[in-house]
Amino acid sequence: MDALGLIKTRRAIRRFKKEPVSDKQIEAILEAGRWSPSGINNQPWRFMVLDGVRKNFLAEYTVYSSIVRGSDKVILVFLDRGESYHYEKDLMAIGACVQSMLLYIHSCGLGACWLGEILNKRAEIEKLLAIPKGLEMEALIALGKPAIIPKAGKRMLLKDLLVRPKTKVKG
């Protein structure tokens, strides 16, 4: 599949089979994140991989508990505020990093759901997991072998996303 096909066929996977994701696969997923672009190449992303009881206790901190419980593993993605040089740009780098991982996950027949709602409980989770000071939780990626692959989500039309320049600078 070409890159555009990969991007267009990626779905948020919310139901998983009871099949393990191997350590080798997790390493390759994190490798995809690691090679993402960031401003001044500061690589502000940090990762924590959780499974079993440590994963499942997170389910108590989100309305999407069934996704967390049903997944084989979760990857928590943190912004290292100590490495941060520009908060907005660092958040965009984290987003790029998450998308790299989601695309790679999809490319090898696995599935994932990017959960943001759990950030409402960021302080509690960072305390319970004894996250080092300076690391700010930005995303949770729940992943596993897809049990149900949903239809494509809706997207706005390209013409409605395009802004035309209205300027006296002549084109």
Add this chain to the structure above:
Amino acid sequence: MDALGLIKTRRAIRRFKKEPVSDKQIEAILEAGRWSPSGINNQPWRFMVLDGVRKNFLAEYTVYSSIVRGSDKVILVFLDRGESYHYEKDLMAIGACVQSMLLYIHSCGLGACWLGEILNKRAEIEKLLAIPKGLEMEALIALGKPAIIPKAGKRMLLKDLLVRPKTKVKG
């Protein structure tokens, strides 16, 4: 090339050949951005494509003027604050959208550089381009046919990006 290879071989391209990027290619690049994930699927990204004089005047607003001038086209990526539901998450969605476009650009033999430094002149540029109120410029993607493909940038080791859980929750 597989998805991990694509992610790992993408480079920031700063020197371009004098060859045009077709409208069809631009449309496919924006299509890659359009199919990115966003929180509550709010699709907060908006795009403006500039070339010629309109592109080149932007070169005056960045220290990376040669990249802007040498590129065939630039894509400005905006956050629509009117569609924003959570600023941090929306910025991550914009980052995911940019990465989708960068990966697609790379996959079809084109090259791009994600410029953030130009945000220092955000207010001036938004005024000069008469950007509608509520749209906030977040990124500039300069693109074209690569003239020089740099070696891989450095990345931290995976072991230094991994945070181990230290918690009383038993794994």
